[in-house]
Amino acid sequence: MGEVPTVIGVSWGMWFQKEIVLKPRPRGFHWVTAEVLAQLPEIQGLSVGLAHFFLQHTSASLTLNENADPDVRRDLEVHLNHLVPDGAPHFIHVLEGDDDMPAHVKSSLLGVSLLIPVQDGRLALGVWQGITLGEHRDHGGRRRLIVTLQGA
Helix, strand or coil: CCCCCCCCCCCCCEEEEEEEEECCCCCEEEECHHHHHHCCHHHHHCCEEEEEEEECCCCEEEEEEECCCHHHHHHHHHHHHHHCCCCCCCCCCCCCCCCHHHHHHHHHHHCCEEEEEEECCEECCCCCEEEEEEECCCCCCCEEEEEEEEEC
16 A cells, blocks of 8 residues: 655635626627626635636536637637527427527536636636636526635
């Protein structure tokens, strides 16, 4: 059996969790980093840690992507609509509208959670990275995120 390494000078740190509500948006991809951070001043208390973002919906998604050129967001929307079109005849789940089942597929493809390192009270994002909400319904409404911070 291998030796267990000794870790010196590490405290348990802190755990923190809160719900953040994002304003309603039209269908498409939207940069939400600033809106999220405006509701999360607690992140500034971490020198090092992790931020977990969990979207509590099945017809929207979270992804990290470019936060500079809006053409990226448009191209993502166009590509996913081509890949998973509204009203496709093979969908059985159609009671909530032509955009509902495609929204579930897109949400499953992209996912609903992100885990981002925290350094010096900030998200340790790359220069061009930002949190992007994929709104896959024509009228999705407000979206809720559960944010969990862990660190010291």
